[in-house]
Amino acid sequence: MDPNPPFFTTYKALLDSQPHSSDIDQTVIAEECELPIIDLNCLNGKHHEEQCKRDVKVAASEWGFFQVVNHGISNSILDRLREVQFDVFRQPFQKKASEKLLDFSPENYRWGTPRPTSLKQLSWSEAYHVPLPPSTDVTKASPRHIIEEFSTAMLRLAHQLVGILAEGLGGYDGTYIKENCTRNTCYLRLNRYPPCPVKTGVFGLIPHTDSSFLTIVRQDQVGGLQLMKDGRWITVKPNLDALIVNIGDLFQAWSNGVYKSVEHRVMSNPQLERFSVAYFLCPSYDTVIRSYAEPAIYTKFSFGEYKQQVQEDVRRTGHKVGLSRFLAQSA
């Protein structure tokens, strides 16, 4: 039975329609590049520590994206999570959409884009959004156990990066972010991008910014992740030893625009399926986000208000407006 969501039938009219404007973006403009790469081992030696921290901050403000190696997430955890991802996504589509599989519920299963009106709004992918509730008794080697192990390691890494990024921003040390972004307020997304042989330039995931403080992504060797840099789309060269870190909207607001939450997207591949996993460092909904600096570019808002506004905008207009909804009057 077919594991793929019914993209061809659902989107037939759109696929048969006019050329996709992003064909041009992908074939002409997107060059492949190596993102800034930070060796976290350098944090252990006094000598390179300060330089390493500076590199993180520069990358977060100039790129909004960087890679980390020697990040402390073992290959064993990454491989086991990948196996879980294979197992669940290779199930028939009908089952994913209607049954609990391994530890994944149909309510948390997403595919495509609801009611796209143009090819530009189409995401050729499927995903499980994985909330991380307080752990109950989980058997070792169960998918839930692997997810717990992975997210514990990711939280540690995310907090370490927050500590570095927050240092020097007006006397804050990131404690506020760390206290409000705990293991249960964060979540994972397991992504699968089936091949899209019908048309080039179809998005695996439409251009967006993340609503998190930070996102940490593990992509496989297929590639396709692109980010906006100086007005151009750039393809991130896959590096299996590295994790990709990007700044989310909340960090941009909190840092008063010092760190950039940049647009990124995934291009589909005509032959190859692609897998990725993203860990979102998010606070509880009642956490208030306010900039440390004066004058603040954004008004203060709670994470709940932010999410609600994003949802409302997506429902009404088909796309996320994001932080510009919260600009302070004087900005």
Ligand SMILES: O=C(O)CCC(=O)C(=O)O
């Ligand atoms: O699949 C990727 O490489 C990126 C995923 C992503 O941007 C997201 O899930 O927000």
Ligand SMILES: [Fe+2]
């Ligand atoms: Fe993203």
